[in-house]
Each structure stands twice: as C-alpha cells, then as structure tokens.
Amino acid sequence: MPITLPAIPRRRFLQQSLAAACGSLLSKPQAVLAENAVTEQAWILFSDCHIDENSELIAREAKMAENLSRCITEALAWSAKPAGVIVSGDCAYLHGLREDYATFSTLVQPLRKAALPVHLMMGNHDDRVPFAEVLGQDITMPSPVEHRQIAVIESPLVNWFLLDSLDKTNGTPGVLGEDQRAWLENALDAHTDKPAIVVVHHNVVLQESKNALQDSSELLALLRPRKQVKACIYGHTHTWEVKPDESGIHLINLPPTAYVFNKAMPNGWVQATVQSDALKLELRCLDTTHSKHGEVKALKWRA
Numbered sequence: 001m002p003i004t005l006p007a008i009p010r011r012r013f014l015q016q017s018l019a020a021a022c023g024s025l026l027s028k029p030q031a032v033l034a035e036n037a038v039t040e041q042a043w044i045l046f047s048d049c050h051i052d053e054n055s056e057l058i059a060r061e062a063k064m065a066e067n068l069s070r071c072i073t074e075a076l077a078w079s080a081k082p083a084g085v086i087v088s089g090d091c092a093y094l095h096g097l098r099e100d101y102a103t104f105s106t107l108v109q110p111l112r113k114a115a116l117p118v119h120l121m122m123g124n125h126d127d128r129v130p131f132a133e134v135l136g137q138d139i140t141m142p143s144p145v146e147h148r149q150i151a152v153i154e155s156p157l158v159n160w161f162l163l164d165s166l167d168k169t170n171g172t173p174g175v176l177g178e179d180q181r182a183w184l185e186n187a188l189d190a191h192t193d194k195p196a197i198v199v200v201h202h203n204v205v206l207q208e209s210k211n212a213l214q215d216s217s218e219l220l221a222l223l224r225p226r227k228q229v230k231a232c233i234y235g236h237t238h239t240w241e242v243k244p245d246e247s248g249i250h251l252i253n254l255p256p257t258a259y260v261f262n263k264a265m266p267n268g269w270v271q272a273t274v275q276s277d278a279l280k281l282e283l284r285c286l287d288t289t290h291s292k293h294g295e296v297k298a299l300k301w302r303a
C-alpha cells in the first residue's frame, strides 16, 4: 500500500501530538473525496526533498530542510486551496535512514495540520522499511505488487497513478519491473472514466539512459495506446522540464525542493491545477529572481 499521511483535523492533531512519542501516528490512507460541480482542482507537487536527520545540513549550497519548509509555507499560502500534496520521491537525503524520515515527518506536519493529505513516493535515496516504520505505515498490509509502494488516487477530474521505481537505495537507476507494469496496465484499464496522470520518481526517457527509468520504453508502450493517459510526471534529475511525447502525453520533470545539479536550473515546487481538458502548471522557484519563476505551462489533454 502507498504511504499517505492523512490530513490531521486541528483537534485531532493536538491529541496526536501528545500521543506521538509513544505510538503510531498514522492511520489508513485517506481518499480524496469528490465534490459536486468541481471545475478545476489544485494540487501541490514536490520532488527530491533530500531531507537529512540534521535539518541544518547543507549540500550543493542548499539547506534542504529550510528549502522544504519555505516551499511548504508558500504552498500553504496558495489561494487555490489544494486538494493534496504529491511528493515524487527522494524524501530522504541519501540512504533512507530512519532519522532522516523522522526529520522529514516533522517538516511536513504543517501540510497535514492544514488538512492536506500528503502522498509520498519512493525515490532511489529512499528505503521502504524505515520509511514505512517511521511514518507509521503498517508494513504487514498487503500491497498489490510485493515490496512496492503504489497507489491509485481518485479525484474529481483525474485519477492519479503513483508508481514505485526504487530499485537499490542510493543506487541511481530505477525500474518498475514486470509485475508493477502488469498492475498498472490492469489499473488503467479499470479506470477509463477520467483522464489519468502517472507519477514515478525516475525520469522516463525516450532513449536508453543508464541513470533513468530502465523500463521507460516498456512503460511508454503501455501508456501510449491508453488514451485516458494524459501526462507522466517524474523527478530524479533535479531539472524542471516539460516536453511532449510523440503520442501527445505530456512528460513533466519536476524541480527539486533541495539542490540542483546544474546551477542554471531552478529549485522549488509546482502548482498544478487540473481542469476538465488540461493541466496548468506554475513553477514556483525558491529564488524568486530566477528567470523561470512563475513560468506557466498550459497543457491540453490529448484526444
């Protein structure tokens, strides 16, 4: 099952804060409830947070915990009142340590206190067991694909398919594998009623690349003919980029909240507004003087 941190109603948050030191903090994942007459819906997209136990740690000139907190503060000030948050992997700094997740869990509390469910995905710097244990997930719960944290999140205008491409913690490449691809095929075929957005940590590439999603071509081969699939979102490269696949599927590479590998690239987060026929993205850079800050991409759904 996926790791979803449910929203905490204010009264319950106070009770749970007291109980947190002596027991599990979380309950079952909370579905996003459909509302009547929804014409558009807002989501907060984060990726590559790389949170270390030490919230003062600086890597590649970025103080990762401070960056995440700044992104959260700004996201909570968004007038659109988002439906939820998706973090597309690399929540931990490098090795997926329990201590990293403890710090991460504290940092994302403001999102939960603001009644936002937070959907967490696995990156190549995460480790499923410590992640699940620290964040309170029952790891004995069966998953549709063994050892993978995957989910379908149904929302009023789209269905989100959250995948798990973690292969080896602190190794660079990732892979979905045959079982997960088979699950995705079935899950997509069971959800043809709305547009689908697929999210995975590793970058989906059109040509083989040793650090990317190793079964990118198999993934694209199953997504392209399923016309409800409109967009595929990923992180991993710490690079903001939006480009079309030949099929018309939008390929969206999220920026990191943490550090960049190329200093010309922005870090920050993305406002996603789902509409009935399109996805509107707005890049929010941590450096508000960056030339890409506020860049808007209006991505029409393919037919």
Ligand SMILES: [Fe+2]
Residues within 6 Å of the ligand: 048, 050, 090, 123, 125, 236, 237, 238
């Ligand atoms: Fe990363």
